[in-house]
Amino acid sequence: MHPALSVIFFTTLSGAGYGLLAWLGLSVLLLHARADVMPALSSLQLWALLLGLVLSTAGLLSSLAHLGRPLRAWRAISQWRTSWLSREGLLALATPLPALALGLMLLWVEPGPGRAIGLGLCGLLLTGLALATVACTAMIYASLPPIPAWRHPLVVPVYLLFALLTGLALLFWLMALLLPPAGTGAAMPATLAVLGALLLACKWLYWREIDRQAPPATRGDAVGLPGRSVSVFERPHTEASFVTREMAFAVARRHALRLRWLASALLLAAPAAAWAVATALPVPVAPLLGTVAAALLAAAFVERWLFFAEARHVVTLYY
Amino acid sequence: MTALPPPSPKKLGLVIDLDTCVGCHACATSCKEWNAGGIAGPLVDERPYGREPLGVWLNRVHSYEVAASAPAQAERPAGEALLEAPAREVPMGAAVQKAPVGTTKVATPTPIGRDVRRSPAVEGGSAAGSAEAAAAAQPALTLHFPRSCLHCETPACVTVCPTGASYKRAADGIVLVDEDKCIGCKLCSWACPYGAREYSEVDGVMKKCTLCVDRIYNEHLDESERVPACVQACPTRARHFGDLGDPDSDVSKLVAERQGMALMPELGYRPVNRYLPPRPRRGADASDDGAAAAGDTVAQSPRHWLNRILGR
Amino acid sequence: MSAPAPNEPVLDLSPCPGDDVRTTTCYMCACRCGIKVWLRDGQIRYLQGNPAHPVNRGVICAKGAAGIMQHYSPARLTRPLLRVGERGSGEFREIEWDEALAIATGWLKPLRERDPDQLAFFTGRDQSQALTGWWAQQFGTVNYAAHGGFCSVNMAAGGLYTLGGSFWEFGEPDWEHTRYLMLWGVAEDHDSNPLKLGLGRLKERGAKIVAVNPVRTGYGAIADEWIGIRPGTDGLFAFALIHELLRMDRIDLDYLVRYADAHWLVVRDPGGAGDGLFARDAEDRVLCWNLDAGAPVPADASGISPAVVGEYALPDGREAVPVFQLVVERYLDAQYSPDAVAGRCGIPAATIRRIARELAVTAFEHPVRLPIAWTDAWGRGHDEMVGRPVAMHAMRGISAHSNGFHTCRALHLLQLLLGAVDTPGSFRFQPPYPKPVPPPNRPGSRRREDGSLDAPPLGFVHGPEDLLVDEQGRPRRIDHAFSWSYPLAAHGMLHTVIRNAHAGDPYRIDTLMMFMANMSWNSAMNTRQTMRWLTDRDADGEYRIPRIIYSDAYASEMVAYADLVLPDTTYLERFDAISLLDRPISDADGAADAIRHPVFDPATQPAADGRAREVRGFQSVLLELGARLGLPGMVDAEGAPAYRDYADYIVRHERAPGVGLLAGWRGAGGDAHGKGAPNPRQLQRYIEHGGYWREEIPEHARYFKMANRGYLQWARGMGFVGGTGAIALQLYAEPLQRFRLAAQGHGERLPPAAHRERVETYFDPLPLWYEPFESAQTGAAQRAHRGAAGGDETAVTPPSPPAGEDSHPYPLHAITQRPMFMYHAWGSQNAWLRQIAARNWLYLHPDTGARHGVADGDWVELESHHGRITVQARLAANVQPDTVWTWNAIGKRRGAWGLAADAPEATRGFLLNHLISDLTPRADYANADPVTGQAAWFDLRVRLRPATEADGRSRPQFAPLPGAAGTGAPLRYAGGRAGRGSAR
């Protein structure tokens, strides 16, 4: 599949944004009743809220660039009963609601039991919606039968893990910036490294499997002659077409492998190195975490590019 | 509405005869011209006279090489291959002489390329016995293959559409795009395994074969011309249009007779269109029967005809 | 009609397909199908096949359906052009028509007075030879021809000198009854849609189709059997089939003595002046030997028992043998056995034997019997028509070789032996054919009082006396047609004109006038030199070809080489006649002709830049030019133009009393068909009738046309034949023997010494096979080296098995095929067609690729004895391994055809023509058939190696033409409706 930059930006940025919102919601949910710590956290929470909304919205805007008729984008939410894209759109519109409510309460509602309950509910809702949005994004791909690599059961978990990982990295970075340091802060890159390792394990498993995946059909099947060995003699048109440009993108194996290693390195080595540095040296942790977050976003970007570039559409059987 | 309508009894579609298609592209250009001015139009061409011309086509014709399916067939007795040719022609009251008793074989039109591994349950391809498959050793072929929308019964191209622009008509099963609703997200093209959707970069909307819905019901056209443009154009008459939901329709009978195939039924889209596989080729390459060669020599010189009495 | 379900948008399912519809004739190619042009708001909404039309019965091909883009092509010429820059630079000044015609008149008038032959008038793919040939005749020049000489004159001549009809446009398989069709070297042909309709029909009926072709694409792809023959060896394959039929005695001798010349006696008198001619009696009637009486009798007598073999003494004492005896003697010889030819043809002997048996079984064990009573030419009644359901069709795979004439005759011989010519189930004639063998009209050669020629410049020579040569035996025509070099060049030789005009061989000409022929590019051999000859100057600075007038409708490569360009209309803007006097559109069951009539006035069809186009139909221009020149027949007694325009000419001109360009609705009342006085409302009647006319042949007259009294009477009534006598089909071509005798020193006109051996060798009255000249001559050195076949390589090569093709210095054959979706050069300007193929590749067999170290997609250098090109290769196994091929005429010169200079057609596409020499390797004759002068495009031999410099461009590249590159704007054609929606 053609790796369109607009879509890759969209899924990485909005993924990180929703991940951040999900963590934020979770933290609010867990801590909403703790009147002792909440005030200290509220500026962090507000910043996280802002960053999460900005990223997810930027992602969504970037996805509009992918549309042929962006002005009609509003139509995209009408088919939630069948279309994952529609569902994603709806959820993407719904997610900011609890986020905004949360922000409003943090800013203007006096602490008290009412606010605590409100915060708890909003936190729950926010986490749920943010993760559901990411899951819907993943399901857009995972529901397409012609692209077997995307049908893999790990696609949704990986999307979620990426969102959570990049979101968490951003949250940690904000924490390092905004909260008084507690210890070396090495636990944060450590957490990221562990999560990164988990993600990487999933991803390599995925890669291994799609490498071994037999195409769901042969060219013989595609032309109605199952069992015969068929090769292309002439394409219908000597130059490119929409189908060849959009669907018949091919990436060289060696190049793909290099990119896989690059993504892996960013994913695992960056937090691990930060962890090591933070443990060994008395350096401020915020810039470290900022670097890690950037590295993880880059990893997500590379992984997403591969996600498209390596996915073979059955229509390529015709070409 | 991207929710699929309840299955309609009427399933309009195309039946394309790969045995007869010569790959002339008439169906492709006639499709282009009708639809450029029709409900799917215009079908924009980018850089029409430039370095990389690229346009929207709702129908494209591919060419393939198909390898021989088994070692070349053994030479059959002289003429036998011919006798298998069903002589269905009898216009002008012609009576075609029957083959001598004993040499005639009833032709079983075994479509080549039937996959014996496929279970009969799989839609679109009834399985054939392995004996038949073994007999179907076939020479290499050049295959021409026109490709357009198959108007699937359960097409994900419709259900993935976020706007409702893609829809399947409840009345006849035609899958269409309502360009006024389309946002150009291209998702439907990703969801189509058959590459039947073509996005217009210039117009920002998705296009696809309309089954010439603005011809087949068109009261301004002569009844006999209410067929898709590609069907009307096809110079070998390899394209047929009709109701595949009606078992008694001509197209359904053709599909039954020639064991028409659905493409990649395993993907679950339940295409309506069918492709008729190439008929078995008669007369593959020969192994010599030298005996016959020597044995049927009757003339060795002009003298053989010396006493031939002819009248004129 | 179904109402939309709720939630579904409301669609207009019955949009009006247009506000007007016109019925005319397509000219996206020479097939001439009937089309309906739907208009909406003055634009073409849609083009479709006319279901009522006899040619295409409603279907349309890829080109025809893309006619919209041809009509609106930005490459259309817009105004007459006068050259201002160097010839070839493409620099012109736009002029008015009046000036253009005045210039042309000024050039041509003195020529006509001085020497009309100094005008060479050659037309290409045009279909108005009935007019152009007549115009040349009235002008008085012998130097006229159309494209047939480089196209398929081998098929025309091979057929007309054998059957009085031919595969090429004058015949067709019996689609309804044949059970076995052999296609020899056919990729597309002029009968584009009828062939496809027919093949579809055969498939439906379950007939077997055999494709004999080095490449398996198109029609070959759907054939039951593909015989991947080695190019140039079809004659041998046919002989082996004939050998087998003779060996098994599976011959239709009854047919042969009834309809052919099998029993005609041939004088056997070696060294005598009459050797090899038919034995004739005092009344000049050909004789046969009647076994009943033991005496010679006229061969066309009925109620006799003619001998088909044996040696008989004629009354004058000479010995004579029946034609069939000669046939048997030659083809039963072991040199034509399947085993002997298999290696050279690349076809297993067993396959040849099997095909022969299949032909015999089909022909003789499955005769088609139609219960239709008919009467033969001798008055005998028959209550049924019995036919041989074996049909053949052949085209340029046979004809475009230097042995094509004889190969074509070989195929007809094969058909005749099977009794499979114009019988139910076989090849059938299309009226006005068959004609007498050969047709009676000789080429014009003498000038009349008024300066016109005594007959049209093209015709059929019957013997040396009809040649156009001077006392020394030198050619009288600029193209050397009808000379001792190419005596039967019935269509002229467009491919030699430019070389000869440049060389002044046999004389210098003044003006070269061309119409619809892209002679500096895809229709030329030796393209590079051709461009040079067109621009070369004498010592005094004058161009060697002083003046070139050219009419084209589009910015082709050739336009740049004209001094005066006369812009033609598109095919939807003019009148044309598809005439029975020309290349008719008849089918085997009826005679037909058609017109093209303007759908648009060109003045209302602006050019791409919005300016009005001032273009005129060339035929009308020609008539006006003729009137300005005062040519006989084009001016009335007062010297005023005799015809208003071409439409007027179509209606009023009579070639002979009652015979005009169109056969339909003649006579004052419009009720005469075939012959009749001009009818002023004739064109109107055609237009009302969908643009065509067709007259069915009566049912009892549809087969055995050569000897069917019903047919012959009908045909005479239509003016197609002069009498109702049977037309005898000719296994033995006596006119060829007349040339051979001349070469042996008999008769009044003898070939100059230099040509004698050639004439004697190739004017064999029975078909023969020899290795195509390019193969033989380029392989000669090698062969001499091996000591295999010393001596003269042009001598007939015995069909010994080939000594491994690999040892040939040019081991591969290189050929082209026509793509079904493109017509020669002129499809590339078409925005839709060029998307199908904007470039071509060289296709080769994977084994060949492996042998040469060439992988799929590699760039390769291809070299012939004549030149070298660099092209991109593709591997595909559907080709005979010793053959490489590509699609014809996709490659374009940069800047031509309104395409951007970096269009793939020019940068990556290529022409094989750059490799094809216009002379044989020995440079003694044109690269052509020695009998007919047919261009031997497919004789090309090449060698191949990976390219040393590959920058993703094909070579050679030529200086770009200053064409206006099309705008880069997207094309949003919407057929008369403002484009739906708008761009974002």
Ligand SMILES: Nc1nc2c(c(=O)[nH]1)N[C@H]1C(S)=C(S)[C@@H](COP(=O)(O)OP(=O)(O)OC[C@H]3O[C@@H](n4cnc5c(=O)[nH]c(N)nc54)[C@H](O)[C@@H]3O)O[C@H]1N2
């Ligand atoms: N290598 C190779 N070369 C070949 C052949 C081959 O098989 N292989 N085939 C040969 C054969 S058989 C042929 S017939 C020739 C064909 O070659 P050409 O006859 O030269 O064919 P084109 O180049 O398509 O067309 C000739 C010209 O007609 C012009 N034209 C088109 N429509 C009109 C019109 O309406 N009016 C006027 N006035 N001009 C018009 C086109 O612009 C073009 O310049 O090519 C020959 N060349």
Ligand SMILES: Nc1nc2c(c(=O)[nH]1)N[C@H]1C(S)=C(S)[C@@H](COP(=O)(O)OP(=O)(O)OC[C@H]3O[C@@H](n4cnc5c(=O)[nH]c(N)nc54)[C@H](O)[C@@H]3O)O[C@H]1N2
């Ligand atoms: N679409 C389309 N139709 C056309 C034309 C066009 O340009 N485009 N041109 C028209 C014109 S001008 C002409 S003359 C006709 C020509 O009509 P065709 O003769 O059908 O055209 P070609 O492509 O020259 O076909 C030659 C075929 O012979 C094969 N061949 C080559 N050498 C040999 C050989 O030695 N033996 C055998 N058995 N086969 C051989 C080639 O592979 C090819 O398939 O088509 C006409 N129709």
Ligand code: SF4
């Ligand atoms: S062929 Fe493709 S576009 Fe057509 S209905 Fe099926 S899935 Fe949809």
Ligand code: SF4
């Ligand atoms: S491109 Fe248009 S039709 Fe296709 S899914 Fe998107 S909105 Fe629907």
Ligand code: SF4
């Ligand atoms: S049915 Fe109509 S839209 Fe579909 S391929 Fe045929 S011509 Fe094109």
Ligand code: SF4
């Ligand atoms: S028009 Fe008919 S023969 Fe031609 S490519 Fe299409 S289906 Fe095949």
Ligand code: SF4
């Ligand atoms: S075969 Fe030729 S004449 Fe007929 S529709 Fe096609 S282009 Fe036109």
Ligand SMILES: [Mo]
């Ligand atoms: Mo031609």
